[in-house]
Amino acid sequence: MVGVAERDVGGACVPDIKTAQFKRLARIAVADAALQRSHEKLEHFRTGREAMVAEIGPAQWAAMQDQARAIKWHTLEHLDTYLDQLATNVEKAGGHVFFAKDAKEANEYIVALARARGVKTVVKGKSMVAEEMGIAEELEKIGIKRTETDLGEYIVQLAHEPPYHIIAPAVHKSKEQVLELFAREGLDTAGVTDIPGIAGVARKVLREAFLKADMGMTGANFGVAETGTIAIVTNEGNGRMCSTLPRIHVATMGMERVIPRFQDLDVFLKLLTRSATGQRITSYVSMFNGPRRSDEEDGPEEFHLVILDNGRSRLLANPELREAMLCIRCGACLNACPVYNKVGGHSYGWVYPGPIGAVVTPVMVGITKAKDLPFASTLCGACREVCPLKINLPRMLLALRAESVQGQPQNRSGSLAEGAMIKGWYGVVRFGWGFSLAGKLGSLLQKPFVRGGRFRWLPPPLGAWLRSRDFPAIAAKPFRARWKGS
Amino acid sequence: MAAKSDFLRSVRQAIDKGFRPVPEAPSRPPSRPRPADAIKRADEVRRQLVSRRAEAIATLLKMAPLQAWNVVRVATRVEAADAVAAIAAKLGAKTTVRSDHAVFEDTPVDAALKERGVESHRLTALGRDTRKDLAARAELGVTGVDWMIAETATAVLVSRKGAPRIASLLPPVHVAVVEASQVVPALGDALALVHGQAAAEKWDGFYVNLVSGPSRTGDIEQTIVIGVHGPGQVHLVLIG
Numbered sequence: 226m227v228g229v230a231e232r233d234v235g236g237a238c239v240p241d242i243k244t245a246q247f248k249r250l251a252r253i254a255v256a257d258a259a260l261q262r263s264h265e266k267l268e269h270f271r272t273g274r275e276a277m278v279a280e281i282g283p284a285q286w287a288a289m290q291d292q293a294r295a296i297k298w299h300t301l302e303h304l305d306t307y308l309d310q311l312a313t314n315v316e317k318a319g320g321h322v323f324f325a326k327d328a329k330e331a332n333e334y335i336v337a338l339a340r341a342r343g344v345k346t347v348v349k350g351k352s353m354v355a356e357e358m359g360i361a362e363e364l365e366k367i368g369i370k371r372t373e374t375d376l377g378e379y380i381v382q383l384a385h386e387p388p389y390h391i392i393a394p395a396v397h398k399s400k401e402q403v404l405e406l407f408a409r410e411g412l413d414t415a416g417v418t419d420i421p422g423i424a425g426v427a428r429k430v431l432r433e434a435f436l437k438a439d440m441g442m443t444g445a446n447f448g449v450a451e452t453g454t455i456a457i458v459t460n461e462g463n464g465r466m467c468s469t470l471p472r473i474h475v476a477t478m479g480m481e482r483v484i485p486r487f488q489d490l491d492v493f494l495k496l497l498t499r500s501a502t503g504q505r506i507t508s509y510v511s512m513f514n515g516p517r518r519s520d521e522e523d524g525p526e527e528f529h530l531v532i533l534d535n536g537r538s539r540l541l542a543n544p545e546l547r548e549a550m551l552c553i554r555c556g557a558c559l560n561a562c563p564v565y566n567k568v569g570g571h572s573y574g575w576v577y578p579g580p581i582g583a584v585v586t587p588v589m590v591g592i593t594k595a596k597d598l599p600f601a602s603t604l605c606g607a608c609r610e611v612c613p614l615k616i617n618l619p620r621m622l623l624a625l626r627a628e629s630v631q632g633q634p635q636n637r638s639g640s641l642a643e644g645a646m647i648k649g650w651y652g653v654v655r656f657g658w659g660f661s662l663a664g665k666l667g668s669l670l671q672k673p674f675v676r677g678g679r680f681r682w683l684p685p686p687l688g689a690w691l692r693s694r695d696f697p698a699i700a701a702k703p704f705r706a707r708w709k710g711s
Numbered sequence: 712m713a714a715k716s717d718f719l720r721s722v723r724q725a726i727d728k729g730f731r732p733v734p735e736a737p738s739r740p741p742s743r744p745r746p747a748d749a750i751k752r753a754d755e756v757r758r759q760l761v762s763r764r765a766e767a768i769a770t771l772l773k774m775a776p777l778q779a780w781n782v783v784r785v786a787t788r789v790e791a792a793d794a795v796a797a798i799a800a801k802l803g804a805k806t807t808v809r810s811d812h813a814v815f816e817d818t819p820v821d822a823a824l825k826e827r828g829v830e831s832h833r834l835t836a837l838g839r840d841t842r843k844d845l846a847a848r849a850e851l852g853v854t855g856v857d858w859m860i861a862e863t864a865t866a867v868l869v870s871r872k873g874a875p876r877i878a879s880l881l882p883p884v885h886v887a888v889v890e891a892s893q894v895v896p897a898l899g900d901a902l903a904l905v906h907g908q909a910a911a912e913k914w915d916g917f918y919v920n921l922v923s924g925p926s927r928t929g930d931i932e933q934t935i936v937i938g939v940h941g942p943g944q945v946h947l948v949l950i951g
Binding site: 263266267269270291294295296297298299301302303304305306307308309310312314317318319320322323324325326330374375376377380393394395396398399400403420421423424427428431432435436450451452453454460461462463465466468469470480485486487488490491494495502505506507508509510511512513514515516517518519520521522523524532534538539541542543544 | 718728917937
């Protein structure tokens with residue numbers, strides 16, 4: 226038992242969860258030809274990452290992974306101390322820190338701040354934690370205009386959709402779809418046909434938003450305890466804009482993002498950008514620990530850091546699952562996962578898709594609401610293979626599967642009949658003679674169903690198995706006989 | 712305050728629920744900030760820079776084009792001023808803004824630009840609103856750097872008096888003027904140097920940007936587009 230179910234929804238306050246609909250959403254995504262084509266674009270991330278690991282050299286890469294893991298485990302052992310240190314140093318630099326137990330508290334803090342300062346418009350950089358909180362909707366509820374400024378996020382904002390991928394939010398949209406969306410929203414797309422043109426349209430609109438915004442929001446890739454420094458990686462420069470132009474800057478951060486020393490940024494930045502987008506480094510890494518310094522000529526007058534728990538301490542308390550707290554949200558496991566590459570990002574029904582999402586979501590929203598997610602994996606191990614922190618995701622998915630079904634037959638993914646069949650199969654094959662008899666019988670009985678070396682049809686309910694898989698025919702001469710004969 | 716102590720207490724309780732140190736990270740006490748150590752490490756890095764410089768510059772010259780920097784190498788600060796003016800003229804720029812980094816001291820950069828019919832504005836000399844308006848209007852932003860990292864061709868820009876954030880952010884083209892003595896081999900070196908300086912000068916806070924090429928996005932169909940919010944074109948003028 227990994228102890229998730231009994232704690233269930235507690236603590237986490239999360240908007241718009243569709244995790245219970247995984248199977249339905251996945252079926253829709255798999256049948257959507259355009260979505261399936263868009264998944265091919267992820268190849269770019271995979272080859273990019275591989276090239277970067279090759280450039281550094283596998284031995285050096287492995288050493289960096291070990292170093293990062295050791296730092297992260299150490300941080301978790303003293304997470305409270307390091308969070309305290311981080312907060313103290315942000316305050317020393319003139320910033321404010323708010324510790325939020327859940328999304329609701331975090332949202333209330335930011336909404337109250339915006340109200341008190343008469344904020345009318347907010348420009349937002351990309352932050353998965355902000356998505357998790359649902360802060361955008363809360364700001365809009367009080368009449369604040371919120372503009373997403375990462376191009377991908379801006380596109381999904383206009384489409385009223387959640388991000389599809391934690392690094393590439395709009396990877397599922399074709400340029401034609403984006404153009405249509407821009408035109409529908411009344412943006413000036415006259416004469417624009419190509420991707421640079423589309424980006425140019427967004428640049429113009431967003432530049433105006435940056436220049437007049439009262440508040441800028443960013444996420445936090447890392448929070449350095451030693452200096453209070455928040456580091457964010459961006460390629461477009463929207464993170465720089467959000468932390469430079471508006472008079473108030475609010476950064477939101479998941480509590481597991483803390484690292485002890487400024488120097489630790491070295492190994493973590495190197496692992497993150499190479500794993501995420503296959504870049505040696507992103508175009509920009511911005512670091513800040515407070516409002517503008519007294520001698521600076523620009524920058525925000527106020528800085529607030531919101532540190533969020535929202536179910537993370539449940540993950541930390543769980544010896545089986547706390548390894549997920551090492552995650553630096555690079556998205557490599559999504560790109561590598563054969564299941565993500567079929568069902569896409571929206572099927573998972575919440576902010577974190579893919580293998581890492583299948584592990585953290587059940588803990589954060591409650592396993593009864595996300596019981597299918599741990600089964601959204603073939604356990605092939607590709608996610609673990611590409612993870613910069615070598616997180617053993619398959620192990621945790623298995624633990625969650627056990628959790629999901631133990632004592633709770635209603636959570637079973639397969640049917641009772643499936644369970645009975647597996648037990649029956651075991652009864653036969655545990656004896657050698659049973660196995661060979663079954664093989665002989667099978668190769669005789671299969672004849673009407675087999676064509677071209679594989680099963681074409683099976684009576685229900687067995688037929689369901691063939692919908693998405695091949696089942697090879699049973700060989701006329703068993704392997705054991707061939708082995709002996711050779 | 713109650714929120715903080717409650718929060719940290721529940722984190723502690725979560726850790727205590729059977730935290731077993733893993734073999735790869737044996738239990739050890741948490742580290743504490745030690746400014747003296749940061750200063751010492753920066754001194755060490757600085758001492759080694761000279762002997763590592765030639766190699767670092769070779770690496771930088773190899774990496775800069777890969778990160779989409781346009782590189783010009785010159786011998787002196789005066790030649791650098793000319794190189795900046797030449798870039799502006801080639802772009803057909805009418806207005807440039809620049810920072811007050813040390814590399815521009817005693818150089819004819821403003822005169823060189825004027826000679827080619829380009830207005831040059833020192834951002835520091837302007838009022839706050841004018842500063843922003845001009846930077847948003849300028850075709851070119853010219854700055855020095857604090858350090859230049861060779862391994863990733865990364866300019867390290869610490870924001871301070873004379874070096875505002877917007878100088879390298881709002882104009883569509885950024886020219887970074889770098890002296891050979893500012894080139895460091897790796898990210899770790901630059902982090903140590905910035906941290907050491909912050910500790911030595913007791914900065915109350917610091918805003919640092921690492922800039923490794925032009926602004927870019929791959930958000931539509933994974934097709935790389937250069938120049939979204941930040942500068943779409945970047946030039947590196949290396950002196951020495």
